[in-house]
Amino acid sequence: MDWVNAIVQGTLLGGLYALFAAGLSLIFGVMRLVNIAHGDLIVLAAYLGLTVVAATGWHPLLALVIVVPVMGALGYALQRGVLNQTLGDDLLPPLLVTFGLSVIIQNALLEGYTADPQKISAGALETASFQVAGLSLGVLPVLTFAMAVAVIGGLQWMFYHTALGRAFRAVSDNQEIAQLMGLNRRHVFGLAMALSLGVVAIAGVLLGIRTSFDPSAGGARLIFGFEAVIIGGLGNLWGTLAGGVILGVAQTLGAKIDPGWQLLAGHIAFLIVLAVRPNGLFPRVSG
Amino acid sequence: MAEPLLSLNGLTARYGDFQALYGVDMHLAEGEVLAIIGANGAGKTTLMRSVSGLIGNAAEQVMYRGAAIGALRADQVAGLGIALVPEGRQLFPSLSVEENLLIGGRARRRGPWSLGAVFDLFPILEERRAVPSTALSGGQQQMVAIGRALMANPDLILFDEISLGLAPVIIRSIYDALPGIIGEGMSAVIVEQDITKALSVSDRVYCLQEGRVSLEGASRDVSRAEISQAYFGVA
Numbered sequence: 001m002d003w004v005n006a007i008v009q010g011t012l013l014g015g016l017y018a019l020f021a022a023g024l025s026l027i028f029g030v031m032r033l034v035n036i037a038h039g040d041l042i043v044l045a046a047y048l049g050l051t052v053v054a055a056t057g058w059h060p061l062l063a064l065v066i067v068v069p070v071m072g073a074l075g076y077a078l079q080r081g082v083l084n085q086t087l088g089d090d091l092l093p094p095l096l097v098t099f100g101l102s103v104i105i106q107n108a109l110l111e112g113y114t115a116d117p118q119k120i121s122a123g124a125l126e127t128a129s130f131q132v133a134g135l136s137l138g139v140l141p142v143l144t145f146a147m148a149v150a151v152i153g154g155l156q157w158m159f160y161h162t163a164l165g166r167a168f169r170a171v172s173d174n175q176e177i178a179q180l181m182g183l184n185r186r187h188v189f190g191l192a193m194a195l196s197l198g199v200v201a202i203a204g205v206l207l208g209i210r211t212s213f214d215p216s217a218g219g220a221r222l223i224f225g226f227e228a229v230i231i232g233g234l235g236n237l238w239g240t241l242a243g244g245v246i247l248g249v250a251q252t253l254g255a256k257i258d259p260g261w262q263l264l265a266g267h268i269a270f271l272i273v274l275a276v277r278p279n280g281l282f283p284r285v286s287g
Numbered sequence: 288m289a290e291p292l293l294s295l296n297g298l299t300a301r302y303g304d305f306q307a308l309y310g311v312d313m314h315l316a317e318g319e320v321l322a323i324i325g326a327n328g329a330g331k332t333t334l335m336r337s338v339s340g341l342i343g344n345a346a347e348q349v350m351y352r353g354a355a356i357g358a359l360r361a362d363q364v365a366g367l368g369i370a371l372v373p374e375g376r377q378l379f380p381s382l383s384v385e386e387n388l389l390i391g392g393r394a395r396r397r398g399p400w401s402l403g404a405v406f407d408l409f410p411i412l413e414e415r416r417a418v419p420s421t422a423l424s425g426g427q428q429q430m431v432a433i434g435r436a437l438m439a440n441p442d443l444i445l446f447d448e449i450s451l452g453l454a455p456v457i458i459r460s461i462y463d464a465l466p467g468i469i470g471e472g473m474s475a476v477i478v479e480q481d482i483t484k485a486l487s488v489s490d491r492v493y494c495l496q497e498g499r500v501s502l503e504g505a506s507r508d509v510s511r512a513e514i515s516q517a518y519f520g521v522a
Contacts (some may be wrong), residue, residue, distance in 0.1 A: 166382060166390050173379040176341060179361035180371050182394040182439070 005135055006256040007249055012137070014228075014248030015145030016210065018241040019203035020221050021228035022152055023196035029235045030168045030192040031087060033094045037101040039222030041197060044105055045071050045204025046213050047113055050120050060120045060209055068201040075197030079190040087189070102218065109215035120208035144206050148244070151199055152237045159237070168192060227270040233280025242282060246273075290353060292317045292474050293338070293443060298348045298357075300333050307333040309498040315443070320475045322489035322506060324482050326518060329495040331478045332374055335447045338476070339371040340364035351443075366394055370441035374448045374478075376432040378420035384431055385416040391435030398440025399471050405434035408464060426457035433461070437468065444469075446477045450484065462488060482514060496520055 024038050035041075045067055052063040082101075086093040128139040159165035171178040171188045179185060207213060207221070224247060232243025247266050254265020273281060291314040300308040307330045315321050325331050336342045338349055340361035349357035356364060370391075378387050388405055406413035409430040415423060420431055429449055436444055450458040458481075465488055469475045479485035486492060486506045494502035494517035502509065502517030 163389075163393060166386050167393070169381040169386075170379045170390050173381050174377060176361070177373060177377045177379070178390075179341070180339060180365055180373065181390050181435075182362045182365035183390075184360065184362040 001134060003253075003256065006252045008135055008137070009141065010249030010252030011245050012141035012145045012248070013252060014241075014245030015141070015148035016203065016206060016244070017224045017228045017247050018148045018244030019144070019151060019199060019206065020225035021232075021240045021244055022148075022155060022237060023199040023203070024222075024225045025229045025232075025234070025237060025240045026155065026199070027192055027196045028229070030172050031189050032091070033083065033087065034091070034098070035196075036095060036098040036222065037105060037218075038098075038200070038225055039218030039220065040102045040105040040109075041071070041200050041218075042204045042207060042221045042225075043213055043215065043218040044109065045197075045201045046120065046208035047109055047118070048201070049205035049208050050113075050118055053120055059125075060122045060205055061125075064202060064205055067205055068198050071197040071201035071204075072194040075193040075195075075200075076190040078197075079193035080186060083193065084186045084189055106215050106218065113215065115214055115216075117212040117214045118208070119212040120205065122209045126209065140206075140209060144210070147202060147206065148241060151202060152241050155195075155199075156237050164191065224266070227266065230280055231270055231273045233283040236280070236282045239280060239282030243280070246281075291315055291350075292319075292352060293476075294350045295334075295338070296348055296350065298334070298337060298344060300330075300337050300342050300344060302333075307498055308337070311495070311498070311500055313493055313500065313503075315474055315476065317442075318472060318474055319491065320469055320477065320489045322485035322492040323476060323478045323495060324480075324485050324492060324514070324518065325495035325501075328497075330498040331495055332447055333498075334495070335371060335374075335445050335476070335478060338364075339369060339445060341371075365439065368396060368439070368442040369445065370436035370439045370443070371445045372432050372436045372447060372449055374451065376425075376428045378428055378431055378435070380419065380421045382420060383417055384412055384420055384423065387420050387431050388412075388434050388438050392438030392440075394439050396440040400437040400440050402438070405437060408437075408467065409434060425453050426461070429453060429457070429461060433464075433468070441473065443474045443476070446475065446479075448478055448480065450479065450481055458484070482518075494518055 020042060024035060027033050027035055048070060049060055049063050049067050052066050053060050082097065083094060086097045125140055129136050130139065159168060167183050167188050170181065171183060171185050175185050228243035228247050229240055231246050232239030246269060250269035251262045251266040255262035293315040295311050295313040297310040297312060298308050299310055311334060323331050323334065333342065337344050340359050340363065344357035346355035346358040351367060356367065382390065388402055411427060412430055412434060420428060423431065449461060462484055477485055477489060489506045492504060492506045492509060493500055494514065496517060502513060
């Protein structure tokens with residue numbers, strides 16, 4: 001039963017990792033941009049959530065109605081103001097610029113909030129749990145997983161059933177011809193980054209409720225996000241969810257064997273997938 | 288003479304060190320069909336890319352309805368009602384046939400062309416509307432590329448080598464459909480390797496040779512000798 005419990009808890013944890021990864025996967029899919037600052041943006045969203053909760057006294061989940069649009073607007077501005085200038089045939093400039101952005105965000109957070117670990121208080125939600133078939137499930141992890149499924153389902157639907165999704169796929173296929181259709185790729189990229197950071201906002205606030213964070217917490221979040229994307233297969237959002245779950249389960253199983261093995265087990269699962277299926281378990285599917 | 292719909296004034300274009308166009312002058316009246324012929328590398332595709340905004344030029348080098356549009360981006364040019372059917376079809380592989388057409392119509396300009404009208408013109412596309420564009424034959428892909436441009440209800444449509452790589456019977460059926468397309472009051476520029484085809488559907492013809500206009504005239508008046516002189520630069 002302990003092992004079943006570990007697998008279930010790992011699956012729920014995977015929901016959070018999938019949220020870390022979904023925004024990363026989205027912008028890589030649309031504009032081949034690898035955003036090194038993604039983890040730091042998650043932490044920035046957590047701090048923003050903390051600030052909104054402190055200022056308004058709202059429940060952190062209600063604070064999302066402010067954090068999500070603010071992060072989305074930041075994403076659009078960041079893309080139009082900075083990142084669009086780095087995109088081209090060469091993959092290196094966006095890597096370097098987002099790496100620089102990562103350093104800037106970390107240091108700005110350090111200036112603004114100090115290095116003390118912080119946590120977003122969500123009251124009873126943090127410890128609430130219920131029993132299912134002999135397993136004790138936390139309400140927060142279940143809610144996180146449900147939000148991950150909803151976010152990924154929503155993104156998937158948007159990609160394949162809306163004009164915006166069509167524009168994303170067209171620009172991803174062929175930027176030049178997409179311009180001929182009257183699509184301004186800079187604007188489309190801005191929208192993609194806005195959407196990505198909207199997801200980051202949800203991930204950041206849930207992270208902040210689940211665990212304590214400090215300005216340097218972004219790096220590990222980036223790694224988990226990357227691993228979930230790669231395990232699942234690039235360009236497949238449901239695969240990203242599966243990748244998050246595999247990573248989460250590997251971590252909790254590792255921790256079950258020896259608490260020190262939690263992170264190691266996740267990385268090993270990632271390396272095995274990379275060695276056996278370099279394109280991920282569920283590479284890009286269309287339709 | 289009425290103000291031309293489109294005029295090129297000393298259009299120059301270069302790729303890095305390579306200059307592709309040397310001061311091309313050209314004009315197109317409303318409702319007119321121009322053919323542009325010339326050997327490979329004469330600058331025909333570069334000219335199309337310049338007009339459609341894929342290559343940036345000095346603003347006044349491309350005038351459209353009296354406005355200098357040479358420096359506009361391709362998406363801005365598309366918004367003015369100029370559509371390009373690009374060389375090599377270049378459909379979006381991740382999009383279905385219907386989605387390829389819909390994305391062409393996203394500017395929502397008014398006009399006769401809609402999904403239904405394109406399906407009436409090319410009924411095979413309605414049958415295959417849900418399949419990925421990559422699953423189509425070359426000729427069907429060309430129909431999608433033409434339909435995609437029409438969906439924008441352009442005032443000026445540019446066809447770049449629409450017969451390239453297609454079987455003769457397919458080319459004939461596409462050219463048979465052209466008068467129905469252009470007859471809707473649209474102006475068109477047709478770049479074509481097949482000179483007979485180009486002359487048969489156009490009002491006037493320009494021949495490009497090494498980035499310069501080497502011949503200009505009414506399509507029914509130009510002689511074979513003039514064309515080969517202009518085409519190859521030999522008498």
